[in-house]
Amino acid sequence: MSVLHCADLSVATLQTLLSAKLAQAPAFFLQAPIVLNLSDVSQTPDFSALKSLFTELKLVLVGVTAANAEQKAAAHAAGLAVLQAGKANVNTKAPAAAQQPAKSPATEVADATAAINSAALAAVAATMDSKVIEQTVRSGQQIYAKGTDLIVKGAVGAGAEVIADGNIHIYGSLRGKAIAGASGDTSKRIYCYNLQAELVSIAGNYWLSDSLQGKFWGKSACIKMQDDSLVISELV
Amino acid sequence: MAKIIVVTSGKGGVGKTTSSAAIGTGLALAGHKTVIVDFDIGLRNLDLIMGCERRVVYDFVNVINGEANLKQTLIKDKRTDNLFILPASQTRDKDALTRDGVENVLNELAKEFDFIICDSPAGIESGAMMALYFADEAVVVTNPEVSSVRDSDRILGMLSSKSRRAEQGLEGIKEHLLLTRYNPERVEKGEMLSVEDVKEILAIELIGVIPESQAVLNASNSGQPVILDKDSDAGQAYLDTIKRLLGEQVPFRFLNVEKKGFIKRIFGG
Numbered sequence: 001m002s003v004l005h006c007a008d009l010s011v012a013t014l015q016t017l018l019s020a021k022l023a024q025a026p027a028f029f030l031q032a033p034i035v036l037n038l039s040d041v042s043q044t045p046d047f048s049a050l051k052s053l054f055t056e057l058k059l060v061l062v063g064v065t066a067a068n069a070e071q072k073a074a075a076h077a078a079g080l081a082v083l084q085a086g087k088a089n090v091n092t093k094a095p096a097a098a099q100q101p102a103k104s105p106a107t108e109v110a111d112a113t114a115a116i117n118s119a120a121l122a123a124v125a126a127t128m129d130s131k132v133i134e135q136t137v138r139s140g141q142q143i144y145a146k147g148t149d150l151i152v153k154g155a156v157g158a159g160a161e162v163i164a165d166g167n168i169h170i171y172g173s174l175r176g177k178a179i180a181g182a183s184g185d186t187s188k189r190i191y192c193y194n195l196q197a198e199l200v201s202i203a204g205n206y207w208l209s210d211s212l213q214g215k216f217w218g219k220s221a222c223i224k225m226q227d228d229s230l231v232i233s234e235l236v
Numbered sequence: 237m238a239k240i241i242v243v244t245s246g247k248g249g250v251g252k253t254t255s256s257a258a259i260g261t262g263l264a265l266a267g268h269k270t271v272i273v274d275f276d277i278g279l280r281n282l283d284l285i286m287g288c289e290r291r292v293v294y295d296f297v298n299v300i301n302g303e304a305n306l307k308q309t310l311i312k313d314k315r316t317d318n319l320f321i322l323p324a325s326q327t328r329d330k331d332a333l334t335r336d337g338v339e340n341v342l343n344e345l346a347k348e349f350d351f352i353i354c355d356s357p358a359g360i361e362s363g364a365m366m367a368l369y370f371a372d373e374a375v376v377v378t379n380p381e382v383s384s385v386r387d388s389d390r391i392l393g394m395l396s397s398k399s400r401r402a403e404q405g406l407e408g409i410k411e412h413l414l415l416t417r418y419n420p421e422r423v424e425k426g427e428m429l430s431v432e433d434v435k436e437i438l439a440i441e442l443i444g445v446i447p448e449s450q451a452v453l454n455a456s457n458s459g460q461p462v463i464l465d466k467d468s469d470a471g472q473a474y475l476d477t478i479k480r481l482l483g484e485q486v487p488f489r490f491l492n493v494e495k496k497g498f499i500k501r502i503f504g505g
Contacts, residue, residue, distance in 0.1 A: 136439050138393025139386050140360075155439060157389040175437070 002029070003065065005037045009045035011053050018057055034059050035083055039066035047078035136172065137162060144182075158198065167191070177201070181225075190223040191235060205230055238346035241353050241481075242371035242409075244395075246387030248358030250379045251416040254452060255474075256355035257285045258463040259375065262478035264319035265463075268350040271310065273341075274324035275367035276357040277332055283323045286313065287459025297325035300337035306344055315464065320349075330363035342370050360394060369400050373410040375443065375481075379417045380429040385437055388413075392438065412443035414477065419448040420493045431491060444477030446470050447490040 006014065022029060034054060038045075047064075054061040063081030064071065072082050131145035133152045139159035143150065150164035155172035162168055163179040166188055170178065173194035181188030181203040190200055195216050198209050202225050212232070220235035243256040253276070260272035274282035277297060283289040288311050294304035299322075306322075313319035322345075325332065345352050356367035368374065374395050378388040395409045396402055402409075415434060422428040435442055446452075451468030455461060463478075465471040469490050476486045 135396070136392075138396070139389035141393045141397070155437075157393075157437070158386050159390065160393075173436075 002032055003035045003037050005040060007040040009036070009038075009041055009050065011046070011049050014050070015053055015057075018059075022057060022059075030058055032059055033062045035062060036064045037066050038064055038068070038071050041071075042068075044071050044074045047074055047080060051078060051080070130166070131164070133162075137176070139176070147183075155194075164188075174200075179206075180223075186225040191221075193220045193235070194218060195221040195223075195232075200230070202230060238349050239351050239373060240342060240346075240371050241351060241373045241375060242356055242368045243353060243375045243377060244356035244364060244368055244391050245358065245377040245384070246360060246364075246391040247379075247384045250377050250384050251446070251452075252358070252377050253281045253285050253355055254456060254462065255375065255377050255414060255416065255446075256282060256353050257461040258471075258474040259478065259481070260321075260351075260353045261313075261316050261319060261461040262463045262474055263351050263353075263481070264313070264316045266478060266482060267318065269318045269348065270351040270353065271320040271322055271345055271349045272353045272355060273322040273345070274355050275333070275363055276355065277324045277363060278326065278329045279357065280324040280326045282321060282355050283311075284459060285456055286321050286461065288313070288321055288323075289459070292323045295323050295325040296341070297328045297332045299341055300332070300334065306341070315460070330357065330361065330366075333363065333366045335366065335369065338366055339370065360390060364391075365394070365398060368395055368409075369398070371395075371399060371409050372401075373412065375412050375414050376438070376440070377414050377416055378434060378438070380415060380419075380423070380431075380434055382429070385429065385434055388438060392440065411440045412481070413438055413440050414444045414446070415442065416446040417448045418445050418490070420491060424493055431488075442488075443480050444473060445488055445491060446473045446477070 051061050061080065063083045064075045065083040067075060067082060075082055130149040130151050133143060133150070133154070136154035137143055137152055137156045137160045139157045142161045143163065145164035145166060147165045149166035150162055150168045152162060152170045152172065156162050156170055156174050156176040156178065158175040160176035161179070162170070162176065163182050165181065165183045165185065168178050168180045168190045170192040174192040174197045176197065177199040178190050178192070178197055179201040180190045184203050186203040188202055190202065195212060196218060197212060200207055200212065200223050202223065205225060207230050216232045222233050222235050224231055224233070241259070243252050243259065245252050256272055260270050263270045272282060273296065274280060283292055291311050294309040298304040299306055299309050310320045310322055313321065342352060354367045354371065357363040376388050376391060378384050392411060395411060399409055401407065413435065415431060418431070419428055423430045431442065431445055447469045449468060449470035451465050451470045452462050455465055462468065462470050463474040466475070473490055476489065479486045
């Protein structure tokens with residue numbers, strides 16, 4: 001579950017900061033359950049006002065964590081769950097807070113949401129299995145592995161497209177198009193047993209087959225991003 | 237239980253109808269009761285290849301619409317026992333076929349026949365989809381050139397996703413590759429894809445290689461399936477194909493350039 005750390009829990013501040021964050025990726029946190037971490041807050045916030053703010057932002061405030069006795073009582077009164085502070089949160093949060101104790105609320109929230117982002121992404125990566133295609137991908141077929149890796153146990157025909165938010169592994173000839181890191185992750189790679197692709201792309205950076213002619217054409221290869229450019233290297 | 241075999245390719249002009257006629261005739265010659273159904277509504281050709289164009293009274297669309305029954309519509313082949321043809325309509329278009337209508341006709345045919353050969357139209361539109369939807373096996377006709385190979389690849393994708401077997405999660409359609417218009421001399425010169433190239437790209441089992449042959453055109457013009465021309469290389473290659481379709485192991489022929497004999501080399505035959 002996503003946990004929000006914030007030093008300033010006034011409705012006005014949160015609204016500005018959260019709206020700005022949500023505007024970057026409106027669908028990502030749509031109706032996401034959120035837990036408020038109150039370890040940085042000493043006063044008791046107006047929980048019912050916060051609840052309606054979260055509803056307005058299409059988030060669901062489900063509970064609080066790291067609350068003191070007074071905050072717990074107020075949370076109960078507002079119908080929120082009181083949760084034990086997760087160990088992972090404490091671990092990731094503590095060093096950052098210790099190193100930079102004097103943060104403005106704005107940067108604090110930005111950091112916190114960034115932490116939530118990566119935590120949520122890690123959760124997604126951990127829970128979703130790679131998409132495995134057991135046969136050859138034929139011309140005209142399009143396969144998209146949303147939020148995960150794609151493994152093809154066969155060839156990808158000319159005129160076929162394989163797309164993944166994660167890495168792409170092809171245990172056969174790649175004659176069509178392969179698009180890895182489709183949601184913008186430049187660390188993703190394409191691996192194939194026989195490179196004869198029409199196009200390879202990582203996070204929007206692409207090469208057509210003209211640029212792929214060379215010593216790796218028709219051979220096994222790994223394609224990755226390095227210094228803002230695609231690089232082909234040996235598979236093994 | 238009748239076996240429904242679709243003869244398809246995606247690309248036009250590669251030899252679907254020629255192959256349908258040859259395969260249907262070959263199966264009938266082997267003693268199986270066979271019907272060839274022409275799915276190319278509006279561009280009827282099978283009747284010409286089979287030499288029965290003057291005997292078409294009713295057609296496939298008439299049967300679907302209930303204007304005629306199968307008995308009136310099926311044309312019995314005059315040369316080969318056990319062989320019947322269900323001609324397409326020349327005046328209608330592909331939309332005249334409905335899935336329910338086709339299913340009813342195929343069910344009706346399945347009661348009587350061992351094999352139902354569906355001669356698919358080119359393309360990937362409704363007519364071709366209708367021809368492959370009910371199939372148990374598919375013969376994918378491919379010429380050894382890149383556009384035909386790519387279209388075959390596309391059709392193979394359709395077979396594994398758009399057929400009844402795929403939609404109902406049954407065992408997939410058995411796919412066979414039939415390479416036609418193969419010219420070993422041009423392959424040797426590097427002007428044509430080789431059998432190995434095509435097999436590598438399409439990755440399905442090869443059931444036959446039909447050499448490029450004058451006999452095919454002659455057969456079409458005279459309205460006689462080329463498989464009946466037993467002296468020709470193409471006819472023999474189709475006979476081998478039928479044996480493989482029926483489960484026999486037959487070595488492939490006509491894959492290499494024929495060496496000229498001693499006499500021919502001296503006198504330039």
